[in-house]
Amino acid sequence: MVLEFDANLLSVLVGSHSVIDLPGLHLKSKQQAFDFIKAYGFDLSLDEDRAKIKYIYRRALVFLIQTLGFEESKIPDAIKDLDQTQNIENVLLWASQTSLIGNTQDLDLASTPSRELQKWSCAILRVMHAFVHAENDLFHFYSEEVQKQILTPFEEHVVSGGDKGRFYLRHPNDGINEKSIELCGFEVKPYKTSVSSVLKLLAKHDVHMMSLYDKIGVRFVTQTLTDAFRVLQYLINHNILSLAHIMSGQTSNNLFPVDLFIKMAGDFAPTKWKELSAQEIDQFLLIAKKEYMANPNHTLFPKENIFSSPDYEFMKFVTRKLIKISGSGFQFFYPFEVQIMTQNGYKSSFQGSAEHGQYKKRQISAAKKRVFPEL
Numbered sequence: 001m002v003l004e005f006d007a008n009l010l011s012v013l014v015g016s017h018s019v020i021d022l023p024g025l026h027l028k029s030k031q032q033a034f035d036f037i038k039a040y041g042f043d044l045s046l047d048e049d050r051a052k053i054k055y056i057y058r059r060a061l062v063f064l065i066q067t068l069g070f071e072e073s074k075i076p077d078a079i080k081d082l083d084q085t086q087n088i089e090n091v092l093l094w095a096s097q098t099s100l101i102g103n104t105q106d107l108d109l110a111s112t113p114s115r116e117l118q119k120w121s122c123a124i125l126r127v128m129h130a131f132v133h134a135e136n137d138l139f140h141f142y143s144e145e146v147q148k149q150i151l152t153p154f155e156e157h158v159v160s161g162g163d164k165g166r167f168y169l170r171h172p173n174d175g176i177n178e179k180s181i182e183l184c185g186f187e188v189k190p191y192k193t194s195v196s197s198v199l200k201l202l203a204k205h206d207v208h209m210m211s212l213y214d215k216i217g218v219r220f221v222t223q224t225l226t227d228a229f230r231v232l233q234y235l236i237n238h239n240i241l242s243l244a245h246i247m248s249g250q251t252s253n254n255l256f257p258v259d260l261f262i263k264m265a266g267d268f269a270p271t272k273w274k275e276l277s278a279q280e281i282d283q284f285l286l287i288a289k290k291e292y293m294a295n296p297n298h299t300l301f302p303k304e305n306i307f308s309s310p311d312y313e314f315m316k317f318v319t320r321k322l323i324k325i326s327g328s329g330f331q332f333f334y335p336f337e338v339q340i341m342t343q344n345g346y347k348s349s350f351q352g353s354a355e356h357g358q359y360k361k362r363q364i365s366a367a368k369k370r371v372f373p374e375l
Contacts, residue, residue, distance in 0.1 A: 006026055008022050008023070008024075008026070009026065018205060019129070020126045020129060020130075020202070020370065021205070021370070021373075022122075023122070023373075024095055024096055024097050024118060024122060025092055025095045025096040025122075025125075026096055027092055027093055027095075027096040028096065029093075030089045030090075030093065033088075033089035033090075033092040033093055034089055036092060037053075037088065037089070037092070041132075044088070044089070050088075053088050054088075056128050056131050056132060056135075057088065057091075057124070057128060059131050059194075060124050060127035060128045060131055061075075061079070061080065061124060063127050063131075063195065063198060064123065064124065064127060064371070067195060067198075067199060067364070068364060068367060068368045068371065069364070069368070070368075070372075075120060076116060076117055076120050078094070078117060079091075079117070079120045079121065079124060091121050091124065091125065092121075092125070094117050094118055094121035095118060095121035095122045095125055096118075097114065097115065097118040119372065119374060123371045123372050126202065126370070126371050127198065127202070127371060130197075130198040130201040130202050131194065131198055133201065134194045134197040134198050134201065135194050137197075137212075137215070138323075138332055138334060139191070139215050139216070139334065140194075142323065142325060143191070145323060145325055145326075146216065146321075146323055146334050147191070147216060149321060149323050149324070150216060150321045150323075150334070150336050151188060151216075151218070153240045153241070154186075154188075154218050154240060156172050157169055157170065157171065157172060157234075157238065157240060158183070158186045159172075159176075161176060161182070166182065166183070166184075167182075167183040167185065167186050168180045168181065168182055168183065169181040169183055169186075169220070169231060169234055171238060181222070181227055181230050181231055181234060182223060182227070183220060183221060183222060183223075183227075183231075184221040184222065184223055184343040184346070185219075185220075185221035185343075185346065186218070186219070186220055186221070187218065187219040187221075188217075188218055189214070189216065189217040189218065189219060189337070189339075191215055191216045192212075192214065192215045192216075197212060197215065199363055199364065199367055200212060200363065202366075202367040202370050202371060203363045203364075203366040203367040203370065204366070205370070213247070213250055213318040213335040213336070213337055214318075214336075214337040215335075215336075216334075216336045216337070217336050217337030217338065217339060218336075218337075218338055218339070219338075219339040219340070219341070220338075220339070220340045220341075221340075221341055221342070221343055221346045222340065222341070222342055222343070223278060223342070223343055224278045224279075224281065224282050224342065225255070225256050225261075225281075225282050225285045225286075225342060226278070226281055226282070226285070227278075227342075228255065228256070228315060228340045228341070228342060229256075229261055229265075231340055232315070232340065235338070241319050241321075241338070242319070245319045245320040245321070245333070246317055246318075246319045247317070247318045247319065247320065247335065250316075250317065250318035251316070251317045251318075252314075252315070252316045252317075253300055253314075253315045253316070254300045254312075254313050254314070255300075255313045255314055255315045255340075255341065255342070255345070256285065256289055256300075256315075257289065257292055257293075257298065257300055260288060260289065260292050261285070264284070264285065264288055312345070312348070313341065313342075313345040313348075314339050314340060314341040314345060315339070315340045315341070316337060316338065316339045316340070317337075317338055318335050318336070318337050318338075319335070319336065319338065320333040320334060320335050320336070321333065321334055321336065
């Protein structure tokens with residue numbers, strides 16, 4: 001009995017590593033590379049699949065240069081030569097450093113140091129892997145149906161109040177009344193393009209396509225903390241979304257502690273709430289939050305995001321919608337994100353470290369290091 005084990009393979013299969021983080025592949029021949037790609041999902045004996053691989057390769061090369069900012073002049077010519085790399089088996093062999101020993105002359109690559117070629121081959125394969133997953137998501141094929149079925153219930157309940165920038169959350173059959181919730185804003189988050197999805201997949205080690213839940217989402221901006229909680233309750237009470245489909249592990253809240261809000265809402269009888277202005281209520285809530293957070297045993301529940309600023313305060317949860325494709329009998333659950341923040345938090349998101357451009361810079365930096373660990 002021969003006991004030969006590949007530590008890298010086992011670390012992915014039953015360890016905690018992602019295939020993206022492997023230092024290289026383990027292939028030793030073109031036939032092994034061909035079989036590896038077939039198991040991955042592409043049959044290179046089919047012109048259609050080979051053309052898809054070439055298309056993905058082009059996108060990955062452009063991504064390395066235009067999105068991650070690698071200098072084109074530093075990428076080996078062999079990697080940029082699409083005539084040579086359309087034979088993707090070569091790239092997989094180059095990514096398997098051991099297979100380059102004695103083979104660079106056969107591949108007409110003697111002028112390129114084998115280690116340098118191996119690093120860039122791994123880099124472009126990592127990006128290709130992310131693109132394959134990003135562009136085989138159900139949203140990629142049914143984006144119109146997904147958007148329509150998820151967003152329509154929200155849009156039916158959010159109406160303009162006539163004032164510039166003012167919206168109201170209220171039942172479509174009712175006029176604007178005391179039960180209506182005045183909003184400072186309602187936004188449909190621009191859905192993530194393939195490039196945005198690939199960037200996130202590469203930047204965060206714990207993210208894969210099946211856990212990329214914010215491809216589509218909505219954001220409510222409220223005047224007060226109290227209204228933020230009113231929005232939460234409204235969405236469930238009016239069946240705009242189903243409580244049963246909330247994905248609890250994806251909830252994030254660094255805006256205000258839920259248990260403290262419930263306690264304070266109980267302490268203040270409804271009649272007392274009415275005696276105070278919205279600004280006075282918020283002042284009471286913020287003072288209580290400061291005292292609450294002074295206790296080391298008290299915490300909020302932010303879902304860790306190493307790229308977000310702690311100044312970015314919001315409540316967020318992920319839920320799912322059963323999407324039904326008309327006339328086909330085909331249906332599937334698709335996740336989406338709901339985010340709620342106050343107008344003060346919304347304004348601060350455009351300033352300093354919480355500004356979205358800074359978030360993107362941190363994300364790009366992390367993706368570059370993951371694609372090219374030597375950085």
